[in-house]
Amino acid sequence: MTEQTYAPGTHPDLPPPSNTVGPIHWLQVNLFSNIPNTIVSLVAIYLLAISIPAAIDWLFLKATYVGETRNDCARDGACWAFIGERLQLFIYGFYPEAERWRVDLSAIMLAVAIAAVLWERMPARGWMLIYAAVYPFIAGWLLTGGMGLTPVDTNDFGGVMLTVVIGITGIAFSLPIGILLALGRQSNLPIIKYFSIGFIEFIRGVPLITLLFVASTMLSYFLPPGSNFDLLLRVLIMVTLFASAYMAEVIRGGLQALPKGQKEAADSLGLNYWQAMRLIILPQALTISIPGIVNTFIGLYKDTSLVIIIGLLDVLGVGRASVSDTAWVGLSTEVYLFVAVFFFITCFGMARYSLHLENKLHTGHKH
């Protein structure tokens, strides 16, 4: 055995002792560090061991993927054939089959618009942002038709498509309106201030379901007889106003978190009100508010399922209607699971993006 010698300072790093790394050590530290932890871990492992195989069995192994009716499905497994058969209904609702390319096109254009807004290194981002700003109007035209396209009644909207239409509209319009309301609430001009306060407090004091109900039935009494104000448009307006009020309060939180000196410094530089807001105040306030803003977005997005009360069938509504199909009785678990997965994927996506933004902008003051 030869003994290796090293000059001072040149000794290579040795691997850490074997009892401080590796899976065994991880288990020791995290799961079996003392007796209570060991007991909890063993119980948890036992529960997982009995539930996971059963879940996988039901979800995948014993599941039926193709079939015509309930009777084609195995009784002890999930019946995904039902979801498969109704996938079109879940996605497009009652949208006429021949015109569904318009929904697909809108979805692709939406993806581009979202990429433009969220991805800073998008090529030609300036133009793309302008495109994103006009996108809601292009999509509105594409989806409802007119001016050269076959008109499609908004009553035929449904499923994922309706959820996304309501969610995206609410999200896209509630942020700017919310910012204006938040600024209005702090304004020195009494009319603007009290209008903003009155609006925010009124909307926050009323459940969304009531607003939707007002939109669907009460408006018929206020409007002149015979006028036909599109139901979906009414819902979009109500959802947007509702989200705006919450958004305003979230942003006001951000505004109030800023030291007063920021505004005073902007004033001393000779910036006028809008310059100060645009360059100094809002960038900081919005950055602080990101978690709250995204929280409101997610809440709004999930609240869209309330539209079933006024007879619009969003993805959950289509699900609820689907479980009443006599050829596929008793499949509510599969349907609700499918809807839950849909909502989870989209909401989780929003939450992850929010986290990414926070990390990038260091809003947590981690340093």
Next chain:
Amino acid sequence: MKLINKVFTGLAMTAMAAGAAQASTLDDVKAAGELKCVVTTGLAGFAAPNAAGKWEGFDVDFCRAVAAAVLGDGDKVKFVPSTGKTRFTLLNSGEGDILFRNTTETFSRDVDLKLTFLPVNYYDGQGFMVPTALGVASASELDGASVCIQTGTTTELNLADYFRSNGISYEPVPIETNEEAYTNYVAGRCDVYTTDASGLAATRAKFENPADHMVLPEIISKEPLGGAVRHGDDQWADIAKWVVNALIAAEEMGITSANVAELGAAAGNNPGINRMLGTEGSYGEMLGLDAAWAARAIAQGGNYGEIFDRNIGPDTPLGIARGLNAQWKDGGILYAAPLR
């Protein structure tokens, strides 16, 4: 829940003022080119969209029959899905022209909510379903049971009346839809599920082993289900009423979707059939429609019997027997007023 009910009822009340001021519903429907029909958000056999997004069911077929009579096309229907609590408000506010939503005709709905009910198209009654393992043979043995009950329905009130008059107690488990009731019942969150007997049959059909569950013999209420329209437009109410009557009478006279075109082509020997199909008299014109109104309604989805058999009859998964809903000649109580 109570408060919400009151608010909704209040809204519905406000509606009567507006309803009276509206122009003729028939003209509105013709101008719009579509019939707005209030249905459920989904009830097996009665109204639900199929995989292609087309609404199907017993109630839906009545909507389509009215649309066929008025507009000439049973597909020109805009379905307005509604929950138990919103259905009357939607109708009264003008968001719907007609309602077919397995709705029980009652005094307060007729008088207080200002509805005009159409002839009964389904005679139902409230029953109880329990697991056989519970060992109960009669509803009077249900003291202290937890009961799944749909809110905002007449069944909720019947249940309270029944238990009160029998001096026994129960624990309500409020639920919103039939589907929810099924889930709760299967999970054992309630011992008893109560709803109309047709709904119980639909629910029982879903069980893997229907024999594990039994419907108790007691039928504790009368549930005459029918369509409804707003107060204030008698012509429209007449049209709807006679479309329903025509479908029921068509079965009695043997007019089906298969032979209606042949029978309606020229006047035959049966004056009743001639009057209905417009080859004799001018009954359609009296309604403000044309002579072939009933022929179109029947051609759309068939007569009452065809609609029943296709959607909820013995050959469907629901497997409901005609029972009370048979023609009066066959031992049921379906008895359409004569069309003359």
